[in-house]
Amino acid sequence: MQTKQYSLILMKKQEADTVKKQCKMCGKVTLFTDTTIRRHNANGKNIYQFAIYKCPKNHSWNKKLDIYKSFTNHVDPMTLVPSEFMPIEGGEKISLSVSANDSYEINITGVEGNFRLDRTLADHIEGWSRTEIAQKIKSGHILLNNCLTKPSQKLSVHDKILITVNK
Numbered sequence: 001m002q003t004k005q006y007s008l009i010l011m012k013k014q015e016a017d018t019v020k021k022q023c024k025m026c027g028k029v030t031l032f033t034d035t036t037i038r039r040h041n042a043n044g045k046n047i048y049q050f051a052i053y054k055c056p057k058n059h060s061w062n063k064k065l066d067i068y069k070s071f072t073n074h075v076d077p078m079t080l081v082p083s084e085f086m087p088i089e090g091g092e093k094i095s096l097s098v099s100a101n102d103s104y105e106i107n108i109t110g111v112e113g114n115f116r117l118d119r120t121l122a123d124h125i126e127g128w129s130r131t132e133i134a135q136k137i138k139s140g141h142i143l144l145n146n147c148l149t150k151p152s153q154k155l156s157v158h159d160k161i162l163i164t165v166n167k
């Protein structure tokens with residue numbers, strides 16, 4: 001029996017942000033769309049956060065979002081997530097093997113907004129409906145922080161979802 005560990009950051013789905021702006025490459029005012037990709041650049045003791053926008057012809061524009069001072073020993077937040085955790089990306093669904101007697105642990109490493117346990121799992125597990133998930137929560141095959149919980153339970157940061165299959 002093996003436990004596969006994942007990490008998941010829950011963020012509100014955002015409407016793609018657009019900005020009307022001169023594109024230097026196109027040589028005209030055009031509509032830039034936020035790709036939602038974020039980039040961090042260190043410059044001396046400052047860390048700059050950029051949002052990557054693209055014009056319809058795929059030219060990039062980096063919109064400066066934040067500047068924050070780094071600590072002398074700056075810790076990249078990404079390094080705080082243990083490396084054995086496989087990150088589940090925003091729109092990604094993981095598939096859980098039903099033949100292996102494995103268990104799966106999903107660690108919530110960030111939450112922005114309200115997320116129900118059952119809906120979150122339905123959004124991120126391939127082929128599992130919300131109804132099936134609700135049944136697994138009630139039967140104890142899905143535990144939250146090693147405890148029985150309810151499908152409508154709201155998730156918070158550092159929550160650990162334990163899923164056992166093939167039982």
Ligand SMILES: [Zn+2]
Nearest residue numbers: 023026055059
């Ligand atoms: Zn352009």
